[in-house]
Amino acid sequence: MTETVETTVNEYPAATITDERLTGEKADLVAGLRAARHFLRLTARGLTDEQAGHRSTVSELCIGGLIKHVTSGERTWAGFIEFGTSAMPDFMNFTEADYERRAQEYRMLPGETLAGVLAAYEAVAAATDELVAGLDDLGASHPLPAAPWFNQKESWSARRTVMHIVAETVHHAGHADIIREAIDGAKSMG
Numbered sequence: 425m426t427e428t429v430e431t432t433v434n435e436y437p438a439a440t441i442t443d444e445r446l447t448g449e450k451a452d453l454v455a456g457l458r459a460a461r462h463f464l465r466l467t468a469r470g471l472t473d474e475q476a477g478h479r480s481t482v483s484e485l486c487i488g489g490l491i492k493h494v495t496s497g498e499r500t501w502a503g504f505i506e507f508g509t510s511a512m513p514d515f516m517n518f519t520e521a522d523y524e525r526r527a528q529e530y531r532m533l534p535g536e537t538l539a540g541v542l543a544a545y546e547a548v549a550a551a552t553d554e555l556v557a558g559l560d561d562l563g564a565s566h567p568l569p570a571a572p573w574f575n576q577k578e579s580w581s582a583r584r585t586v587m588h589i590v591a592e593t594v595h596h597a598g599h600a601d602i603i604r605e606a607i608d609g610a611k612s613m614g
Contacts, residue, residue: 443557445557445558446556446557449562449583450556450557450559450562453556453562453583453586453587453590454553454556454557456590457549457552457553457556457586457589457590457593458549458553460590460593460594460597461545461549461593463594463597463601463612464490464491464494464593464596464597464600465491465542465545466597466612467487467597467600467601467603467604467612468487468488468491468538468542468600468604469610470610471487471538471604471607472538473488473532473536473537473538475487475607475608476488476532476538476541477489477531477532477536478607479603480603480604480606480607481602481603481606483599483603484527484530484531485530485599485600485603486530486531486532486603487600487603487604487607488531488532488536488538488541489529489530489531489532490530490596490599490600490603491541491542491545491600492529492530492531492532492536492541492544493529493530493596494545494592494593494596495541495544495545495548496529497589497592498548498549498552498589498592498593499548499551499552500512500513501585501588501589501592502548502551502552502555502589504566504569504580504585505555505559505566505582505585505586506555508566508567509566509567509568509569509570512569513569514569514570515569515570515571515572516570516571516572552589556582556586559582561582562581562582562583562586563581563582563583564581564582565579565580565581565582565584566579566580567579568580597612601613
């Protein structure tokens, strides 16, 4: 049986995936991920590049920067599913330059555009969806990388990692919704 996974709301239609590999749990995971991505992208609807980079609260966060951060996180965690800890940063030996590079993920930098940020996000999203569709075993796991915030004795399955990507996306969509409301009163829901 072939399932079609589609998320289309307002001005942000996501490409429809019709793939015989996307059935059952894989289809559910991709659908959940697409719904979370939709709500993050929705916070950027109608914004100018300047607004997407605007800090509307006392936080360093802006909508464009949050989308950049989620893009980077999804790319990294998809790499973890495929290659394990070798795809992850060396969190235990982060340098000041590493922290600054990470901080720039939360900002719209000179020359960056909202369209460019969204296009990069869509490319990573498509690659992740393809990865999940092609997985033979959602239970295949890798040990977590060394980091102060991970249990060093724990491993995550591909399933758990996709669920983490969904959780991170939803988490940051909430941040973006607050930022958007402070910019012009627009809300994603309600």
